Amino acid sequence: KQEVTQIPAALSVPEGENLVLNCSFTDSAIYNLQWFRQDPGKGLTSLLLIQSSQREQTSGRLNASLDKSSGRSTLYIAASQPGDSATYLCAVREGTDKLIFGTGTRLQVFP
Amino acid sequence: DAGITQSPRHKVTETGTPVTLRCHQTENHRYMYWYRQDPGHGLRLIHYSYGVKDTDKGEVSDGYSVSRSKTEDFLLTLESATSSQTSVYFCAISSLGQPQHFGDGTRLSIL
Numbered sequence: 001k002q003e004v005t006q007i008p009a010a011l012s013v014p015e016g017e018n019l020v021l022n023c024s025f026t027d028s029a030i031y032n033l034q035w036f037r038q039d040p041g042k043g044l045t046s047l048l049l050i051q052s053s054q055r056e057q058t059s060g061r062l063n064a065s066l067d068k069s070s071g072r073s074t075l076y077i078a079a080s081q082p083g084d085s086a087t088y089l090c091a092v093r094e095g096t097d098k099l100i101f102g103t104g105t106r107l108q109v110f111p
Numbered sequence: 112d113a114g115i116t117q118s119p120r121h122k123v124t125e126t127g128t129p130v131t132l133r134c135h136q137t138e139n140h141r142y143m144y145w146y147r148q149d150p151g152h153g154l155r156l157i158h159y160s161y162g163v164k165d166t167d168k169g170e171v172s173d174g175y176s177v178s179r180s181k182t183e184d185f186l187l188t189l190e191s192a193t194s195s196q197t198s199v200y201f202c203a204i205s206s207l208g209q210p211q212h213f214g215d216g217t218r219l220s221i222l
Contacts, residue, residue, distance in 0.1 A: 042215060044154075049210045091154075097207060098169065099154075101154040103153040
């Protein structure tokens with residue numbers, strides 16, 4: 001059974017720092033991996049999707065990498081801002097388009 | 112967000128009553144999903160649909176049923192609500208291999 005783990009569970013940093021959030025999964029037979037952001041009381045916003053054949057994806061200050069063989073993905077946030085404060089979730093897609101989620105990293109960026 | 116509307120947004124009901132949550136999309140996506148989100152468990156898939164009248168069970172389907180009679184609507188029913196079904200419920204939509212997009216959620220409390 002696929003298990004997805006995110007470390008750390010919570011992170012508090014000053015504005016301007018570069019951050020790395022980690023996601024690991026136990027079964028490397030995935031179709032893709034998706035990173036989401038969730039603000040309190042809100043739904044999930046898709047940030048990046050990496051196909052299993054890809055190594056990384058970039059969007060603005062965000063960069064996500066995927067090492068399928070080792071079962072790991074990282075989300076890199078450059079020059080963090082208070083507006084980046086949220087919970088970040090990773091999810092792996094298995095057959096028939098089902099997603100298996102990690103429990104998230106709660107990020108706080110203070111001025 | 113991405114043409115997804117969940118209703119109601121909040122509901123309080125009593126144990127033993129039936130409850131139906133609705134997810135409506137305007138994107139004409141083939142896949143629709145129901146998740147629940149609970150502290151310490153993250154998001155878990157309840158049921159999903161891969162077309163009109165085509166549905167399948169997810170990880171935590173016991174006590175829930177779904178129906179999809181047309182492309183745009185996916186209903187989640189709790190036949191006889193229990194306190195363990197108190198949760199935040201999210202609907203998501205996608206096309207095959209594409210990112211899943213989420214609604215804003217329904218906060219359900221069962222007393």
